[in-house]
Amino acid sequence: MxxxxxxxxxxxxxxxxxxxxxxxxxxxxxxxxxxPSRGIKKGYxxxxxxxxxxxxxxxxKAENILGVPIKKVIAxxxxxxxxxxxxxxxxxxxxPEKVITNADIVRAMQKCVYNKIVDNxxxxxxxxxxxxVNDEIVTNPLNMVxxxxxxxxxxxxxxxKNIEGINACLKxxxxxxxxxVISPLGDYYEHKTKxxxxxxGALVNIxxxxxxxxxxxxxxxxxxxxxxxxxxxxxxxxxxVYKLKEEDALYLKEHLALAHTRLSQPNEAxxxxxxxxxxxxxxxxxxxxxVMGRLTEIINLVKKQINxxxxxxxxxxxxxxxxTESEDFDILLEELLGNLAILGKTEEIGxxxxxxxxxxGIIKYYNSRLKLRNVxxxxxxxxxxxxxxxxxxxVNISDNSLLGKLxxxxxxx
Numbered sequence: 181m182x183x184x185x186x187x188x189x190x191x192x193x194x195x196x197x198x199x200x201x202x203x204x205x206x207x208x209x210x211x212x213x214x215x216p217s218r219g220i221k222k223g224y225x226x227x228x229x230x231x232x233x234x235x236x237x238x239x240x241k242a243e244n245i246l247g248v249p250i251k252k253v254i255a256x257x258x259x260x261x262x263x264x265x266x267x268x269x270x271x272x273x274x275x276p277e278k279v280i281t282n283a284d285i286v287r288a289m290q291k292c293v294y295n296k297i298v299d300n301x302x303x304x305x306x307x308x309x310x311x312x313v314n315d316e317i318v319t320n321p322l323n324m325v326x327x328x329x330x331x332x333x334x335x336x337x338x339x340x341k342n343i344e345g346i347n348a349c350l351k352x353x354x355x356x357x358x359x360x361v362i363s364p365l366g367d368y369y370e371h372k373t374k375x376x377x378x379x380x381g382a383l384v385n386i387x388x389x390x391x392x393x394x395x396x397x398x399x400x401x402x403x404x405x406x407x408x409x410x411x412x413x414x415x416x417x418x419x420x421v422y423k424l425k426e427e428d429a430l431y432l433k434e435h436l437a438l439a440h441t442r443l444s445q446p447n448e449a450x451x452x453x454x455x456x457x458x459x460x461x462x463x464x465x466x467x468x469x470x471v472m473g474r475l476t477e478i479i480n481l482v483k484k485q486i487n488x489x490x491x492x493x494x495x496x497x498x499x500x501x502x503x504t505e506s507e508d509f510d511i512l513l514e515e516l517l518g519n520l521a522i523l524g525k526t527e528e529i530g531x532x533x534x535x536x537x538x539x540x541g542i543i544k545y546y547n548s549r550l551k552l553r554n555v556x557x558x559x560x561x562x563x564x565x566x567x568x569x570x571x572x573x574x575v576n577i578s579d580n581s582l583l584g585k586l587x588x589x590x591x592x593x
Contacts, residue, residue, distance in 0.1 A: 182201060182202075182203070182558065182565075183201065183202040183547065183550070183556070183557060183558055184199065184200070184201050184202075184210075184558045184559050184560050184565070184568075185199070185200055185202065185254065185543045185546055185547065185557070185558075185559060186198070186199045186200075186242075186250050186252065186253045186254065186559050187200075187253065187254050187255070187256075187361075187366070187538075187539045187540070187542035187543050187546070188235075188238075188253045188254070188255040188256065188350075188539070189255075189256050189363070189366070189536075189538045189539040189542070190217070190220060190223050190255060190256050190257075190346060191217060191220070191223070191387060191388060191502075192217055192220060192221060192222055192223070192387065192388040192389040192390070192410075192412075193216065193217055193387075193388035193389075193411070193412075193502070194214045194215065194216060194217055194388075194502075194535070195214060195215055195216075195217050195220070195234055195235065195238050196212075196213070196214045196238075196535065196536055196538075196539045197211070197212075197213050197214070197238045197239065197241070197242050197250075197253075197539070198211070198212050198213075198531060198536060198539040198540055198542075198543065199211040199212075199242055199246065199250065199559075200528075200540070200543045202543065202544075202547045205547070207528055207540065207543055207544065209528050209529060209530030209531050209540075210245070210246060210530075210568075211241075211242040211245040211246050212530045212531040212536060212539075213238055213241040213242050213245065214238065214535075215234055215237045215238040215241065216234070217234060218230040218231060218233060218234040219231030219232070219233075219234060220234070221389070222258060222260065222389050222390055223256065223257065223258035223259075223260070223342075224258055224341075224342070224345060225345030225346055225348070225349055226345075228345065228348065228349060228352075231345070231349045232349045232352050232353060235349050235350060235353055235355070236353045239353065239355065246568055247567055247568065248560060248564045248567045248568050249564075250355065250559060251354065251355055251356060251559070252355070252356045252358045252559040253350065253355055253356070253357065253358060253559070254357075254358050254359045254360070254361060254542055254543075254546050255346055255350070255357055255359075255360055255361070256360070256361055256362065256363050256366065256538060256542065257304070257338055257342045257343050257346060257360045257361070257362060258338070258342045258362075258406075259338070259362045259363055259364060259392050259404060259406050260342070260390075260406045261338065261339050261342070262304070262336060262337070262338045262362055262404055263301070263336070263337050263338075264334050264335070264336050264401060264402055264403055264404070265296075265334070265335055265337075266309075266332065266333075266334060266335075267292040267293065267296055267332070267333055267334075267335050268292060268330065268331060268332045268333070269288050269289070269290070269291025269292040269294070269330070269331055269333075270288070270291065270328055270329070270330040270331075271284060271287045271288050271291055271328065271329055272327065272328055273326055273327060273328060273329055274287075277325070278325050278326060278327055279323060279324070279325055280313070280321045280322060280323065280324050280325070280326060280329055281322070281323075281554075282322065282552065282553055282554035284321075284329050285308070285311075285321070285322070285329070285331070285552065285553075286553055288308075288311075288329050288330070288331035289306040289308070289331065289333065291331070292306055292331060292333045292335060293306060293335055296335065297335075297337055300339060300340055301337040301338065301339055301340065302337060302338060302339070302340045302342075302343055302360075303335070303336075303337055304336040304337060304338055304360060304361065304362055305335075305336045305361070305365065305549070306333050306334075306335055306336075307333055307334040307335075307336065307400050307401060308331055308332070308333045309332045309333055309334060309398075309400050310331075310332045311329060311330065311331050311332075312329075312330035312331075312332075313326045313329060313330075314326050334400050334401060334402060336362065336365075336401060338360075338362065343360055346360075358559075359546065361542050361545060361546070362404075363385055363392060363538045364383055364385070364392060364394035364401055364404055365401060365541070365542070365545050366537070366538040366539065366540075366541030366542035366544075366545055367383050367385050367394075367498075367500050367501075367524070367537050367538055367541050368383050368394070368396055368399075368401070368498075368541065368545075369541040369542075369544040369545040369548065370500070370524070370526060370537045370538070370540050370541030370544060371383070371498050371500060371522075371524040371525075371537065371541070372396075372399065376396070376399070376495070376496055376498075377398060377399040378398060379398065379494075379495035379496065380395070380396070380397045380398070380490070380492050380493070380494050380495060381395075381396055381494045381495050381496035381497060381498065382394065382395055382396070382482075382486045382489075382490075382494055382496070382497045382498070383396060383497075383498045383500070384482050384497060384498065384499045384500070384501075385499075385500050385501040385537070385538070386410055386411065386478060386499065386500075386501040386502075386503035386504060387410045387411065387501050387502065387503070388410050388411045388412050388502065388503075389408070389410045389411075389412050390406050390407060390408055390409070390410050391406070391407045391409055391410055391478055391481070391482065391501075392404060392405075392406050392407075393405050393406075393407065393482055393485045393486060393489065395486070395489045395490045395494075397492075402490070403489045403490060404489070405485050405488070405489060407478075407481055407482070407485060409477075409478055409481065410478075410503065411433075411502060411503040413474055413478075414433055414470075414471055414474045414475070414503070415429045415430050415433055416429070417470050417471075417473070417474050418432050418433055418437070418467065418470055418471070421470055422452070422454065422460060422462055423454040423455050423456065423460075424452055424454055424455065424460075425455060428452050428453075431450075432450060432452070432462060432467055433467075433471065435450070436448065436449075436450050436462070436464050436467050437464065437467035437468050437470070437471045437506075438464065438468040438471065438472075438506070438507050438508045439468070439471060439472060439475055439506040439507060439508045439509040439511070439512050440468065440472055440508040440509075440511040440512045440515070441465055441468045441469050441472055442508065442511055443508055443511070444464045444465040444467075444468040444469075445463075445464050445465065446463045446464065446465040446466075447463070448463060448464040449461050449462060449463040449464065450462055471506070472512065475503075475506075475509070475512055476512070476516065479512070479513070479516050479517070480516070482497070483517075494520070495520075496520060496521075496522055497517060497520055497521050497522065498522045498524050499513060499521060499522070499523055499524060500524035500526075500534045500537040501534055501535070501537065502533075502534060502535035504523060504524070504534050505533055505534050505535065509523060510523045524537060526540055528540055
């Protein structure tokens with residue numbers, strides 16, 4: 181069965197929707213669309229009617245590309261107040277021959293969270309760290325023979341309020357929320373390498389209103405914090421310094437300013453009318469100096485936050501998010517962090533921008549969860565897949581599908 185997955189990244193400036201087909205652990209992007217956020221602040225729904233309109237708009241854009249409606253989606257929820265805790269569970273192997281199966285692994289995951297999540301919080305994911313089989317610690321117990329299976333795992337939860345508004349808006353437009361993810365998991369799955377899976381490091385997403393700093397220990401999320409600073413602060417700085425309207429400051433940031441002054445050109449400039457109607461000419465060097473000042477502050481705050489989140493020595497800091505697309509951002513990273521910093525690159529054809537890092541990574545993350553459980557899943561049924569892209573692009577797959585459960589597909593209602 182071919183696997184089609186849709187991910188929805190709900191940001192403060194834009195809502196991004198990506199639909200991909202997973203083929204041999206690679207993603208073919210079928211649709212990659214966005215629309216300005218409305219009724220959303222820091223990932224939370226603050227105006228249900230406006231948010232509903234924005235969601236409807238982004239789904240219509242994708243439907244116009246694909247030719248079929250999207251009725252199931254995996255969505256990001258705010259990382260604010262997310263918690264990670266270590267847990268464990270032991271189950272009796274169910275197979276008569278005592279061969280460990282995917283079903284045993286899932287039951288062990290269930291054991292890790294049973295009676296361990298308080299009423300006002302909701303499960304996001306269970307991330308296995310190790311397994312114990314016949315008194316031996318292993319990384320993959322599948323097909324091993326044992327009476328029992330013991331698992332240790334990191335459990336990630338968020339407040340229920342992080343999810344409820346998003347679920348209500350999607351339900352109102354006829355879209356099922358199959359599962360929820362926090363953005364660091366998507367970002368990590370988009371940018372990780374085999375080497376980073378063996379070490380301890382940090383992942384930083386600089387978004388429009390917030391910057392999320394996450395710690396990963398051998399590929400497992402162990403801690404995170406959200407800092408209330410992001411790209412909007414750069415826009416506000418430019419607006420304040422040059423007395424510009426917000427839309428003019430944004431244009432200045434995106435079309436002239438660089439992230440570092442090293443390669444800026446004083447003779448390149450743009451003309452504006454300030455708030456008082458006076459003509460003003462702003463050159464690239466001066467504008468870049470303002471941008472560089474705020475970005476330097478953000479990166480220094482990130483360094484402090486990493487030291488608060490872990491006392492262990494880290495091997496890398498991956499930077500992603502829309503702000504990292506600023507020209508010469510890599511020069512600033514090298515100057516402030518040296519070889520420790522890595523500028524993530526979203527490389528998939530059709531989504532080659534770090535603003536899609538989370539959305540693309542969510543598809544990879546969710547695919548890995550499906551493989552762990554050994555289940556098949558597609559957001560499209562057989563008839564919809566036959567319509568996908570037109571009748572000249574029909575695909576034949578089985579009728580098997582999995583309807584994921586809200587708040588985590590590991591558990592039955």
